[in-house]
Amino acid sequence: MTRPVPRLAPLLALILLVAGCDDPMVDQAKYEAYEKAELFPDGKTNQPPVPGTIARGQLDYFATLRQRPPLTRALVERGRERFDIFCVPCHGRTGDGDGMIVRRGFPSPPSYHTERLRNAPTEHFVQVVTNGYGVMYSYADRVPPADRWAIAAYIRALQLSQDFPVARLSDEARSRLEEAR
Amino acid sequence: MAQIFPPVADTCVKLAGIAVAVLVVGGLMVAGGAVRSDWLTRVGVAPDQPVPFSHKHHAGELGIDCRYCHDDVERSASAGFPPTKTCMTCHSQLWTNAEALAPVRSSFTTGEPLAWNRVHDLPDYVYFNHSIHVAHGVGCVECHGRIDRMNRVAKVHALYMSWCLDCHRDPAPHLRPPERVFDLDWQPPADARALGSELVARFGIEPANLDSCYVCHR
Known part of the structure; x- marks a missing residue:
């Protein structure tokens, strides 16, 4: 007569050994950002807040959006950094609208160096970053309000760089310009 | 003559045999370095992805900044998945x-x-924060390698604890100026340690505390 239990014992031992390889400390019973979540019906760890939720700091967010910050060198430098990340792919380094993505076939955005955009209020650029414009998507989820003002300030600097009377340049800047010519 | 061994002895012998085999094979793997091999750590192995997205094309050839897509990297533990x-x-x-x-x-x-399938996945008992690293001069390249040259992303480091500690105990040679953190082309100056030591002071980094358990395990 065979004895089923002792014959299966080595197999059982092997299963237990293999199970030991799965370390419960490595994959704990918690969700990390972007992990698939079995708990929620849509399977996402990152759940949207309940509709109507006001997040902590959200009132400041909207206040910053309405309130134009003072123009400082730091603001313009921050604006240049953010412009180079988010705007340059299409608008180009100088804002002519000939960025790398445009050269690959994306519809060309208008140059900043036109009468219409020189006369546009600074708020206009903040609005475009916030809401998008034409085929340009909104960047509201990637660029926080303070940075939108910084980008707008830098666009003003870019406009000035392409539209400044030579007579008003400092002597040093003018001689460097003459040399470059 | 009565049996010396009961029938269960067969099972004991088989179990002992398995145990010896596991010890021998495991011992050989540790001694031979197999447990640290790229095959097990998946270094250089790009997992399949639902879309054949190329970082080489987007970050390299088109020159799009890392933060265009990974926009949380400066303010969050996660770099932000677009x-x-x-x-x-x-x-x-x-x-x-x-x-x-x-x-x-x-x-x-x-x-x-x-x-998407994760390429870099730390164990759940490690608390890694992207924002503190990029704010204190650790470039993307330091851990992720030349992403801008990879069609499909693979790990370039095994992410061993000893590798984290090497830098936590002596960060100076691994640091770069803050404006170069996202510059994948940046090369350290001849005397990287001198620059690094200056940056350690400027950022207020305290290597003496950086290898405390609680820095990464909470």
């Missing part, structure tokens, strides 16, 4: 009929996220 909308910022106009992008368009219309 939603499908970020892809569609350009691909609503470019390559709109490309077969390779069909899953992206489908994700955008249905709201069902693309299920």
Whole structure:
């Protein structure tokens, strides 16, 4: 007569050994950002807040959006950094609208160096970053309000760089310009 | 003559045999370095992805900044994984009929996220924070390698604890000026340690405390 239990014992031992390889400390019973979540019906760890939720700091967010910050060198430098990340792919380094993505076939955005955009209020650029414009998507989820003002300030600097009377340049800047010519 | 061994002895012998085999094979793997091999740590092995996205094309050839898509990296523990909308910022106009992008368009219309496979996945008992690293001069390249040269992303480091500690105990040679953190081309000066020591002081980094357990395990 065979004895089923002792014959299966080595197999059982092997299963237990293999199970030991799965370390419960490595994959704990918690969700990390972007992990698939079995708990929620849509399977996402990152759940949207309940509709109507006001997040902590959200009132400041909207206040910053309405309130134009003072123009400082730091603001313009921050604006240049953010412009180079988010705007340059299409608008180009100088804002002519000939960025790398445009050269690959994306519809060309208008140059900043036109009468219409020189006369546009600074708020206009903040609005475009916030809401998008034409085929340009909104960047509201990637660029926080303070940075939108910084980008707008830098666009003003870019406009000035392409539209400044030579007579008003400092002597040093003018001689460097003459040399470059 | 009575039996010396009971029938269960057969099982004991087999179990002992398995145990010896596991010890011998395991011992050989540790001694031979197999447990640290790229085959087990997946270094250089790019997992399959739902869309053949190329960092070499986007970050390298087109020169798009890392933060255009990974926009949380400066303010959050996670670098931020781009939603499908970020892809569609350009691909609503470019390559709109490309077969390779069909899953992206489908994700955008249905709201069902693309299920990318993680390349760098730390154990759950490690608390890694991207923002503190990029704010204190640790470049993307330091851990991720030349992402801008990879068609499909693979790990370049095994992410061993000893590798983390090497830098936590002596960060100076691994640091770069803050404006160069996202510059994948940046090369350290001849005397990287001198620059690094200056940056350690400027950022207020305290290497003496950086290898405390609680820095990474909480």
